[in-house]
Amino acid sequence: GENVEQHPSTLSVQEGDSAVIKCTYSDSASNYFPWYKQELGKGPQLIIDIRSNVGEKKDQRIAVTLNKTAKHFSLHITETQPEDSAVYFCAASGSNSGYALNFGKGTSLLVTP
Amino acid sequence: KAGVTQTPRYLIKTRGQQVTLSCSPISGHRSVSWYQQTPGQGLQFLFEYFSETQRNKGNFPGRFSGRQFSNSRSEMNVSTLELGDSALYLCASSWVVSSQETQYFGPGTRLLVL
Numbered sequence: 549g550e551n552v553e554q555h556p557s558t559l560s561v562q563e564g565d566s567a568v569i570k571c572t573y574s575d576s577a578s579n580y581f582p583w584y585k586q587e588l589g590k591g592p593q594l595i596i597d598i599r600s601n602v603g604e605k606k607d608q609r610i611a612v613t614l615n616k617t618a619k620h621f622s623l624h625i626t627e628t629q630p631e632d633s634a635v636y637f638c639a640a641s642g643s644n645s646g647y648a649l650n651f652g653k654g655t656s657l658l659v660t661p
Numbered sequence: 662k663a664g665v666t667q668t669p670r671y672l673i674k675t676r677g678q679q680v681t682l683s684c685s686p687i688s689g690h691r692s693v694s695w696y697q698q699t700p701g702q703g704l705q706f707l708f709e710y711f712s713e714t715q716r717n718k719g720n721f722p723g724r725f726s727g728r729q730f731s732n733s734r735s736e737m738n739v740s741t742l743e744l745g746d747s748a749l750y751l752c753a754s755s756w757v758v759s760s761q762e763t764q765y766f767g768p769g770t771r772l773l774v775l
């Protein structure tokens with residue numbers, strides 16, 4: 549089955565700096581890659597997603613890049629703010645998994661003022 | 662539009678008991694998926710229902726089951742609870758899953774098994 553690896557597991561940045569989280573996946577049939585943000589006591593909230601026919605997608609301070617050849621995708625957050633502090637999860641899905649989301653282990657991001 | 666709702670939010674049970682969790686999807690969404698979240702294993706897929714039919718199932722024992730009603734609301738049941746079943750159980754809904762529509766998560770039900 550699909551295996552998604554996520555790095556780093558923890559990330560601490562100063563307010564205003566950029567944060568980058570990287571994920572790799574194993575199933576070449578995966579073609580949908582969402583990113584979720586989870587705050588304490590809440591469910592995961594979708595922040596951005598990308599499909600395999602696109603190499604990059606941007607939404608204000610958040611961007612995701614996808615390299616299908618290398619089977620990796622990354623989340624970029626620019627001009628970080630304290631409210632960006634949360635756990636971020638990448639996921640991959642495709643027909644081989646019945647479109648179930650296969651999640652990475654998460655990255656705990658701390659943005660210090 | 663209201664989001665995904667899950668009830669109850671918190672639950673304490675003892676080993677051997679059974680539990681039923683409920684999920685109401687976003688209005689109009691027909692697909693409901695369930696995930697288990699634990700510190701050790703992370704987020705793991707349990708099963709997915711569409712039009713009252715289970716279409717996909719993860720690698721969990723038969724003690725974990727679910728169903729979906731005609732109004733798309735879904736329930737999951739865990740029988741003969743074990744300590745290791747303590748987790749946050751998350752429900753996610755989408756229009757359909759096969760076309761990779763976005764899955765929207767509820768707040769989860771936190772289950773503690775003593």
